[in-house]
Amino acid sequence: MNPYEIRKLFPILNQEVNGHQLVYLDSAATSQKPASVIETIEEYYRGYNSNVHRGVHTLGTKATDAYEGAREKVRKFINAASTEEIIFTKGTTASLNMVARSYGGANLSAGDEIVxxxxxxxxxxxxxxxxxxQTGATLKYLPLKEDxxxxxxxxxxxITDSTKIVSIMQVSNVLGVINPVKEIAEIAHEHGAVMVVDGAQSTPHLKVxxxxxxxxxxxxxxxxxVGPTGIGVLYGKKELLENMEPVEFGGEMIDFVGLQDSTWKELPWKFEGGTPIIAGAIxxxxxxxxxxxxGMENIEAHEHKLTAYAMKKMSAVEGLTIFGPVDxxxxxxxxxFNLDEVHPHDVATVLDAEGIAVRxxxxxxxPLMKWLNVSSTARASFYLYNTEEDVDKLxxxxxxTKEYFSNVF
Structure with a gap:
């Protein structure tokens, strides 16, 4: 893959910031969007904006087909067994809250453990x-090694036989660590616990x-x-989702509503109350x-090469500390990273003056900052549109930045 050609597909990257060509190194916070995604959303609003599932008119049918077609794309993308296992939510946060409130609320009690x-x-x-x-369960933390x-x-x-839920991020948004969630899931299952994976930082970069x-x-x-904000996914094994109660109630997710009681639609719609995030899903x-x-394999290979290059280049900057594994x-x-004697916000401000966006x-x-014994850090994050030239500019x-603050003080 050629990141210089890919970069051209992202309109926002073809601009100057503070008189410099934009170097966007904040994709872990949010990625930029290619023209094809922007145009697809615009096409929905311009050409077939309608609510889904409820209508039989042409626009409603087209919107429903596109919305449910997106669900099938997600299913295939993460290799789920069925679209019944794909719930559209507002994002990772909403998905994790749904699991905690619905599954955790029904299956945890005093003496149980969450890891x-x-x-x-x-x-x-x-x-x-x-x-x-709420349940009296105990929250336990896995220790981290020195790196x-x-x-x-x-x-x-x-993890013990009292552990009922294990919830781990696949990739750290701070350390960049790729966690062995497959092996952790195996250990969790040996003790009868369920495994929850936060894939916010892995799904864009690795084949899931x-x-x-x-x-x-x-x-x-x-x-x-590279998709829009306000939409995310919760995947859950069908047998678990079938036994979970919805956490939002209203239109769209019901089967029958009586005066004193109601019943729910089948999966996945029982978890998607109200008008769904149609444009977001599309x-x-x-x-x-x-x-x-x-190709996700190409994206992963590119980022791996770029990260290795950046680690080598950044390690040569005197006074720079990189957190997480060296390998x-x-x-x-x-x-x-942090730069000696310079606050991370000052680092980000000076870099922004050079057209470089970091967090x-x-x-x-x-809790991780406390474990690292720092109050804050600066972070550069890479994606498919970043280049070695971006790293050099960083x-x-x-x-x-170091020279500026050494002269000031």
Whole structure:
């Protein structure tokens, strides 16, 4: 794949910021969108905007076909067994909350355990904190090795027969670590626990096969994988979803409504109350088309090569600390770092003046920041449209940042 040619397909990247060609290194927060996705969403609103499922007129039929067609694209993309296992949500956060509230609320009680890790995003911590408080369950944390990776020996030591739910991110949004979720799922299942995977940072970058992982639930967002914001997916094994209660009630998800009681539609619609995110789902379908045309294997190989190049170049900057494993084989396209004596927000501000977009802060991972013994960090994240030239500009910008603040102080 040629990232320079791919870059041309993203209108927003063909601009200058502060007098410099934009270098966008914040795809872990949200990715940019190719013209094909933007045009697909515009086509829906211009040509066949209508509600789905309820109408028999031409526009409604076309919208329903596109909406449900997107569900099939998602099913195929992650290799789920059936579209009944694909629930459209607002995003990864909503998906994880749904699992915690519906499955966790019904299956946890005092004495039960929920296991997560110190590296989790707040979206995979707070829902479990809340359901633990409500049910009396105990929230346990997997320890991390010195380089931020998870040891399977520690997994075996932490998960017990009292563990009912294990919820781990496949790729860390801070450390870039690729976690062994398939092996963790196997250990969880040996103890009768269900395995939940936060796939927000993995689905855009790696080939995901939920049946190979044998996870029970898998959550991800469209906006990190060149699709629109406001739409995400919860995958769940059919037998688990069938026994779960909806968490939102209203139109669309019902079968029959009486004066005192109601019944629900079959999967997947019983979890999609109200008018669904129609344009978002259609846009997500277009994003999947785009990614599959390039090839997830090609995207992964490109990012791996680019990350290895960036690790080497950035490691040569004096006073720069990179968090997470040194070995690029153990990480995805995320590099979180700090520059000695310079606050991460100042680093990001100076880089922005050079047209380089990076993220600074705690990255919705405050427990991990505490574990790293820092209050915040800067983060560069790469995607299919980034190049070695982008990395070189980042490194040059970091050197300028260091020089600027050494002169100021």
């Amino acid at each position: 997560i890790s110190y590296m989790e995003h707040h979206s995979n911590i707070i829902p479990w904190q809340q359901i633990a408080k 931020g990776t998870i040891s399977l020996d520690d997994v075996r030591a932490t 096969d939920v049946r190979d992982l044998d996870c029970d639930f898998f959550a991800f967002s469209s906006h990190k994988m 846009g997500l379908g277009a994003a999947i088309d785009f990614l599959e045309e390039i 690029p084989e153990k990480r995805a396209g995320v590099i979180t 600074a802060g705690h990255h919705c991972a405050q 490194v040059d910008g970091l050197v300028k």
